[in-house]
Amino acid sequence: MDLQAIKQAAATYGPAMTKFLREIVAFPGESSEEKEHVQRIEKEMKDLGFDEVEVDPMGNILGYMGSGKTLIAFDAHIDTVGIGNRDNWNFDPYEGFEDETQIGGRGVSDQLGGIVSAVYGAKIMKDLGLLNDKYRVLVVGTVQEEDCDGLCWEYMIKERNIRPEFVVSTEPTDGGIYRGQRGRMEIRVDVQGVSCHGSAPERGDNAIYKMADILQDIRDLNANSADESTAIKGLVKMLDPKFNPDHYEEARFLGRGTVTTxxxxxxxxPSRCAVADSCAVSLDRRMTAGETWQSCLAEIEALPHVQKYGAKVSMYEYARPSWTGLTYPIECYFPTWVIPKDHKVTEALEEAYTSLYGNERIGAEDTVEMRKARPLTDKWTFSTNGVSIMGRNGIPCIGFGPxxxxxxxxxxxITWKQDLVTCAAVYALLPSVYCKD
Known part of the structure; x- marks a missing residue:
């Protein structure tokens, strides 16, 4: 393969990728409101000659290149979060900006840049004759990830039987290759009390006071050590083979779990002049390797004041309609996942990258020092659609994104123009590397 031709093709498409990204960003596209993002991506795919383009009933946009046996997918969620306080922005988040090296706007890193690089990576494969009878490429712009990571892939896998050989998540990776992430759960704790007039609180049973005790236990669960003398052993215990014999090495790679209110x-x-008769909290629980939804719920249920007050511990459910109106309910459990460092997919992506760009992370001048200080292959801090792809369904997943x-x-x-080019080149090469044997 002509590696220089791949790099040159990606560089040549750089201005087109910048234009494409800015035109997607111009439309707000929060979860369940991605229609205009989908329409703009659909147009680009068709204009670039994708072999098949479809929008599924949930509203995901799928573009196929090639007709080979092995399906290799590139996933990019195309919803964004809101802009928050507009006063915190130095530029219009939807008009955005660009200069010689950067592009600004809501979603340029998280993660509309990923769909741009994936679309053009597939185009380069076609341009350079890299498509063959060994593989078929699927580029997916997925919806509702910001609301419910992985929901889109649960639908595609379970309802449409789309099961790629492996999936590249194009979430941002700071120039690195990411092979896992901690999982997460959304947990609710409810405790009951008895209301009464605030002038005589002793007549009631204040649920807020009960919750205050429970919250101290939750804080201890996050902060405590795992010493034998500790009544509530902290979540750091999962890094110890004594408590996590089968997964402690993976847990050390991903980092310890956390919980916060x-x-x-x-x-x-009755009024503000009354004792609270119920209190509830939401918990953000991040899980490392070896932790499951059952173990996490049981851990909260076992806390001393949860037991003392008979509090109810449950998991949230997500059931919001997509932009097409389809509702696909699912519990708010997003499993931990990690692909082995010696897995064929990991090694293929590392080979594709190092063949083109060497053994270190690269990037624009203002990023390169920080990036080169980090290992090439690492992991995410946040959560991705990999929670469904690999976490729930066992399909190998690897991360590399602008x-x-x-x-x-x-x-x-912001994001960086160089990242769009780098990722498009690596995406173009990866299927050939994976399927070469």
Whole structure:
């Protein structure tokens, strides 16, 4: 294969990728409101000569190149979060901006840049005759990821029987290759009390006070050590083979689990002059290798004050209609996943990258020092659609995408033109490397 031709083709398409990205960003596209993003991506795929383009009943956009036996997919979620406080932005988040090296706008890193590079990676495969009877490429722009990671792939796998050989997540990776992430859960804890007039609180049973005790236990679960003398052993225990004999090495790679309180609710039916008769909290639970939804719920249920007050512990469910009106309910459990460092997919992506760009991360001048200080192959801090692809369904997943994880959900979000080019070239080469044997 002519590696220089691949790099040159990607560089030549750089201006077109920038234009494409800016035109997607011009439309707001929060979860369940991605229609205009889909329409713009559909047009680009058709204009570039994709062999087949479809929008599925959930609203995901799927573009196919080639007709080979092995299906290789590139996933990019095309919804974004909102802009937050507009006063925190130095430029219009939808008009965006570009200069010689950067592109600004809501979603440029998280993660509309990924669909742009994947679309043009497939185009390069076609241009250079890299498509053959060994593989077929699927580029997917998926919906509702910001609301419910992996929901889109649950639908495609379970309802449409789309099961690629492996999937490349194009979420931002700061120039690196990412082979896993911690999972997460959305947990709710409810405790009941008895209301009474606030002038005589002893007549009631204040649910907020009960929750205050429970919250101290939750804080201890996150912060404590795992010493034998500790009544509530901290989540750090999963890094110890004593508590996690089968998965502690993977847990050390991904990092320890965490739990934090993210929301609090109460009811006090009569008025503000009354004792609260219920209180509930939402917990953001990040899970490392070896933790499951069952173990995480049991851990909260076992906390001393949860037991003392008979609190109810449950998992949230997501059931919001997509932009097409389809509702696909699912529990808010997003499993941990990690692909082995010696897996064929990991090695293929590393070979594709190093063949083109060497053994270190690269990037624009303002990023390269920070990137080169990090290992080429690493993991995400946040969550991705890999929670369904590999976490729930066992389909190998690997990450390589333009932009920076730290830009996700931030005001003044930017990405780098060089990243779009780099990723398009690596995507174009990867299927040939994987299918060469």
């Amino acid at each position: 993210s929301q609090i609710f109460y009811t006090s039916p 932009g920076a994880e730290a830009q996700a959900h931030a005001p003044n979000e």
